[in-house]
Amino acid sequence: MTTTTNDTLVAADTDRGIDIERVFDAPIDRVWAAHSRIEQLVQWWGRGNPLDVERWEFRRGGHWRFVEHAEGEAHGFEGRFREIEPGQRIVWSFEWDGMPAHVCIDEITFTDLGDGRTKVRTHSQFHTPDERDGMLQSGMEGGLNDGYRALDALLARG
Template structure:
């Protein structure tokens, strides 16, 4: 199954995975900074809505928690960093308050395309097919597409 959302390619390569690819018109240094600096993360991560970075311990084992505010509601997300290889890879757990107890392992790889563009490849592994499908049905692809559009605006500034 492949679902294009703007320029985000979302596929399901196995019954427990979501695979996402997106190219950004900025060098890897700037795309990495937007993922590793809390003041920049807060400007794009929550679909461009106001995001409170409650915790951001950007190191192996570190805890992160973001709360997005939109339409009078709050949406919390959190996890732990498992691996950080600067400008190459971030592996973290991901949990959404809307599906408490359902944790995925997300691996984001930053690919320098060599022409001032960067591709981010993200693989999310879920414990069960039902958990993966629940995340897909939550509107995840649309939310990610909106967040990446906000990231495009930040990178263009």
């Protein structure tokens, strides 16, 4: 299954993964900052909705937890940082309270396209194909695109 919505490519791989690609009209240092600096991240990560940051330990082994508030509901997300290569890559575990104990590993890479644009690629690896399919059916693509539109707006503001 492959879909493209608002310039975001979301594709299930042949096993247990989801690949996501998006190009942003901003240099890599700004896109990296929007992913690594909490004061910027809160402006876009929860689809632009109010976001409580319960933990943000941006270091290897550090814990993160966010609660997004939307339409009278709270949606919790959390994980731990496995690897951080400044300006290049973040690897973290990701768990959504809506699918408890279904943890995936996200590898997020940042590529400078050389023309003031940056490609962000995320590979999410799940334990089973059913867990991957559950995430795809959860509405994650819509939430992802809403978040990326909020990131576009943040990057456009400079």
